[in-house]
Amino acid sequence: MQAENIEILEFLRQHHPFKDLDNAILERIASQTDVAYFKAGTQILNFGEAITDWYIVRSGAVEVYRRSGELYDRLTTGDYFGQFGLLRNKRIRFPAKALEDTLVYLIPEPLFSELFEEYETFADQVEVEDRTRLRQAMARQADSNQLLSAPVETLMLREPLTVPVTLSVRDVAIQMSEESVSCALVVTESDDQPLAANRLVGIVTDKDIRNRLVAEGLPYDSSVEDIMSTRIASVEHNQFVFEAMLMMLRFNVHHLPVMRHGVPVGVATLPDVIRYESQNSLFVVRRIFGAQSLDELKALQPDVRNCFSRMVAEDANSHMIGTAMAVIGRSFKQKLLEMAEEEFGPPPVPYCFLALGSMAREEQLIVTDQDNALILDNRYDPKLHEDYFIKLSNFVCDGLDACGYTYCRGGIMATNPKWRKTLQQWGDSFLDWINNPVQEVLLNSFIFFDLQGVWGETQWAEQLSALVAEKASRSPKFLACMARGALGRTPPLGFFKGFVMETDGEHSRSINMKRRGTAPLADLIRVHALAVASKSHNSFDRLDDVIEADILPPGSGADLRDALELIAMVRIRHQALDLEAGRDPDNSIEPDNLSDFERRTLKDAFQILSNAQKYLKFRYQFGRAF
């Protein structure tokens, strides 16, 4: 008869990765566990020696090193080590030393291997390699909110009604009635292929027939071409439902053709989408555009915060939240600009109002300052026009500040004359940054490489993006400079007890998740994106482009995506908790407030970021040919 020790059993029952195992196996583990004590400073495992047990820290603290002597991790009660060696060649790969007086529980190798083979949840939780565990954790999370991250094709109920561009409105209306649909897709005509395969040139809705034909008094046999909309917003079949909704908000349309390989395969309508999506952000955006005064706009701040909190509560992912918050932020800007133009009259020359940084990347959260700029028409003459744009910029930036988007401390705002330039001047600036990179200058210019037009001549923003995409990828010196800049902020090594642990073993009380996590990740992804001439701005989209271009080591693109999602979500969730507790949300997190899951997976994510930074440094050394 073997007797399991109740103290060991109770301990296992309370700690990962055992706590999810059933009682019978826990009792067996407890009866198979040995024990050893190590005085502070004693070497526990030496590199290359045979390893026969898995080590669980019962009390005290242990430092684990890389072969090079570099600190790998610092462990305390409930942590474990030795699994790397057990799973490889039964030789110690990461030496370990007792940092404090330490008691360890020893689980013999055959039992460890059995647990690892037989129990999936156990294997998933044990850190084997940084990335595997994070991948599994993220996959489990994604599974749990399938509904909210469903692709748009899950909405489609029927084939779209497609009509040739030559048909009369009356015939189109008859077909729409027969099919009982509220819109038809208009395509070019060609004899040698089915209609649906032809190029989409327009879309016509019930509302178009009412407003553009009946109300205008046009004859019923007018060509559908005369009343269709030709600026078509569409989504790809594999985009998320929430993206379709945001697209509808952004373009103020209720019908979106769903495309697959350039061919429309369906139409997503607003009611379809609303059935899937929470109406939170929709509601806020409507109230923004319905506001009659600055005071009414200001009064919407609690709604924005509620929308954020509710999306978090509904398990939205970071992409959904970042995009929704960016759409809301953009709506504030658009509404303020609309109000400014009402107040000061139409602009003397065309212009484009730019959003920069996180808003342009659609990664905005609740705590954010405003980063913006103006592109002015090349005919802009300061003597004649500056007055107008000063007034307009002041109105918008003051308004944004009043609505909770605080002034940019670095002065990157349209109110700053430095950042009101003509399209020509902006083009020259970008070319100068790219062709003659200067480290100090570039460090302050990162933000301009994430830009989006929100009002006015938004195509100018696209032109600048295209220019950057084309030139940046061909300038190794520029990329090397950007890469060096992207390495300025590094992640910590992990957590130890109630502290954040730095790579040199130093401890601190809290961690700024933006400065040490999402920002360096966004910086790093931006460099790769520029190198592959990507025109995307969102970090996830950029990562897709980078993975497509195949410049990263195998698997590391997907790892970066997991790391970004995790770090962003921890940041988001803690801001939501701050809101809930009535505190001012910020980016700083105390390790004591992290869940077990967050501590474990964050450490993995930091490791991925750290490795990716090493790769970035290696890949973009100036003078290296690639």
Added chain:
Amino acid sequence: MAGFQQRFASKLSGGGVGPGNEPWPVFFARMAEQAQHPLLKRFYAAGTPTGDTPLAEVPLVAIDFETTGLDASKCDIVSVGIVPMTLNRIYNRQGRHWLVRPRTALSADSVVFHGITHSDIDNAPDLSEQLDDILEHLQGKVVIAHCCSIERNFLDMAVKARLGEGVVFPMLDTMALEAGIQRQPTLIERMFGARRKSIRLADSRERYGLPFYHPHHALSDALACGELFQAQIAHHYSGATAIGNLWQ
């Protein structure tokens, strides 16, 4: 009590010997001849290390008894926990736990302590049926206990009551070791407010960073005692320390 412990420990550190100032291995050899009962003959014949054997080479076993009370002449054993070990590793997986039916009544007080109730022991065998097994796990090893006089006296009395002759063997006492390690304040120092240091198992463990274990389960207590012994040796002695300097 603490004063006694201190004197006792310092006396022993001069080189522990068996009953009648006879070295333990000599005592074992003699008893292997003289003992009548085959179980005891076998036990003594397995021998014991000589006093100059380094601790690192000694097979050890931590034990703990739960009893019906504190007086070995009136009370009896209720459960036995043992965990074999060395200085490097505690073989908890070879640990054993026996419930035995005491020949004296289980007092309400002791039930409060160890949580072993009348119904638990009503079906348990008498110690005589388990003795073979228990002694086999102890033979050839040096036994560790916290406050070893309890285990020594209870086992000796219980065996005597059942086999007609007792059993004695060298023991390492983690409480006596701790008493020697923690120099207690003198009477004068105490008059000036110095506190005595507790050498109870849980308090001693805390000094070495060992976790809190719930007391009064023979197997957990044996493990707790084994861990404490490893910690005491790691901090204040070494694997090279001769066992004869520590045992009693």
